[in-house]
Amino acid sequence: MRKILLVDNGSLRPQATLNLRRLAHALSQATGEAVEATSLLHSNKISPEKLDGHKAVTLGPLAEREAARGVTELLILPFFFGPSQALTHYLPERLSEVQASYPQLGVKVALPLVDSQAPVDLRLVQLLAENVRERMAGLSQPKVVLVDHGSPLPEVTAVRNYLAGQLSVLLADEASCVTFASMERRQGDAYRFNEPLLVDLLASPPMAHGDVILSMLFLSPGRHAGEGGDIAEICEQAMTRSPDLRVTTTRLVGENDAIVDILVTRLQQALAGEPLLAELAPFGASS
Secondary structure: OEEEEEEEOOOOOHHHHHHHHHHHHHHHHHHOOOEEEEEOOOHHHOOHHHHOOOOOOOHHHHHHHHHHOOOOEEEEEEOOOOOOHHHHHHHHHHHHHHHHHOOOOEEEEOOOOOOOOOOOOOHHHHHHHHHHHOOOOOOOOOEEEEEEOOOOOHHHHHHHHHHHHHHHHHOOOOOOEEEEEEOOOOOOHHHHHHOOEHHHHHHOOOOOOEEEEEEEOOOOOOOOOOOOOHHHHHHHHHHHHOOOEEEEEOOOHHHOOOHHHHHHHHHHHHHHOOOOOEEEOOOOOOO
């Protein structure tokens, strides 16, 4: 028996869990497969009253519950842009713990949203361009910045830069420039690949005046990209320092229903058995 889970990193903001559930429902409707939303961390701490009365259960306990009722295969559909440590380290470690108690359980992890090794797929960057164009009304050749959280892994930042390159081509005739930035980074030279930071970029002479549209490479509202979050605070401070600067943010990637089409593809690939990000065979299965 198989169980399909749409999995994000998790947030303490109820809007993130509600959005993930909305997308899981849309994915179920699009494919005819039952898909349930869950998070790696955090969401179980949200009051059920803020989640339409339905308490969130994180991946580990949910996997244990499903294995106890006879599920023999978990198919994990990551709601992540790239191969973050949450997917490549935490997730397999946590599910290996579940397998120790339920050795019949196998796990397949589908690819994240961006696969830069595959033939070019423009759907995600077209979504980003659509989100930017929604904010272009009345503006003449604004500057565009694709901003993400920032990552300790260069492979994840490379996904952001890859998308920025595609976005610059799609918006070549509509934006005066397209560049990228990280919201934050870890200290030390080893993490300089996250540069530039958004706060520094918005203060730089080329950016500190005129119209700037932030293309938000975030999936769901949370403390970083949600209302009153870190990005909003950075923008407010930047405009206070530079009165000629006008910063507008796009809606988030996961708020655009076009993301469902990409999730459908990832689910279909996983159901076919390849390509996969990872696979954990049942304990005792022959290799």
